[in-house]
Amino acid sequence: MARSPGLSQPHTLQHRAAAVSPFHSRSLESETSRGSRPLLVCNEQGEGAGSRAPAAESPARKNQHVSNVSVQLEMRSLWEEFNSLGTEMIVTKAGRRMFPTFQVKLSGLDPLADYVLLMDFVPLDDKRYRYAFHSSSWLVAGRADPAAPGRVHFHPDSPAKGGQWMRQIVSFDKLKLTNNLLDDNGHIILNSMHRYQPRFHVVYVDPRRDSERFAHENFKSFTFVETQFMAVTAYQNHRITQLKIASNPFAKGFRDCEPDDW
DSSP states (O other): OOOOOEESSOHHHHHHTGGGHHHIIIIIIHHHHHTOOOSOOOOOTTSTTOTTSOOOOOOSOOOHHHHTOEEEETTHHHHHHHHHHOOEEEOBSSOEEOSSOOEEEEESOOTTSEEEEEEEEEESSSEEEEEETTTTEEEEEEEOOSOOOOEEEEOTTOSEEHHHHHTSOEEOTTOEEEOOTTOOSOOEEOOTTEEEEEEEEEEEOOOSTTGGGGGGGSEEEEEOGGGOEEEESSOOSHHHHHHHHHHOGGGGGGTTSOOSOO
8 A cells, every 4th residue: 555645734634633533544645646536526517626627426326414514615706817827826945835725615414424625736737837927828848757755635624523613713823834855744745737626535434433435425625626726836927926926915015025934
C-alpha cells in the first residue's frame, strides 16, 4: 500500500477523527497519486463542479449522512473572474495563503452527526508549463515534474456537528501552499508551473466500531472548475496581479507594491 499522505493538522486531530483514516489511504492518497478525478463528484448547478463541466456521480452506494449533502462555492463570481484570466496561486518555501480564499456553504448534513471537512489538490494533467509574455498565454514546456508528496488539509474545526457546519460559511483561510518538498509545517506541497484542481471532501465520522468497512460510503467529494489554478513562485500574468491587488481586502495597504502574504 502506498505511503499515507501528510496531514495539515497536528496528529491529535487525526486521532479525534479516527473514523476518517480509511478515507485518507483509500480515497485521497490513491487518487492524488494518480492525479485522477475524485471518486465522487456532485455537479448540480450552483454546487459541485459547476454547470460548465458536468461530472458523473459515482454509482457507489452512499451513507444517508452524506448522500444529501450539497455545497455552494462562495465568492463564485470572483473565482470566475480570475478563472477567465487563468488563475495563478503563489507557492513559497514558507507557505502562502490562497486568494481567493476557498469558502463554501453547506446544506443537507445531519445536524446531530459529526463530520470532518478537508481539502486536497490534484494535478489537472501530466504537463509542466511556461508563460509566454509575447502572447500572454501559457504553453506546455514538457512533462510534469515528479509528483509532490500528497497531503490533505483538515479544517481546524473538524470534527464538528453538521448543525455547526451549516450555520456558517466554512472558510479554509488557514490553508497554505508551498513548493518546499521538505516542508514540516503541514502545508500543501505543489510543483510550480503545474496546474491543479482543489477538491473539497465532507466525511461522516462513523461511530460504528467497524467503520473502516464502510469508509467508501461515508464521504462525498466536490470540485469546482472555477477554482483551478496554476501554481507559480511569482505572478506571470500582470492582469492577475492587478486583480489580486484590487480584490484582496488584505492588500489595501499594498496597492503600489507586492504584499508579503496574499
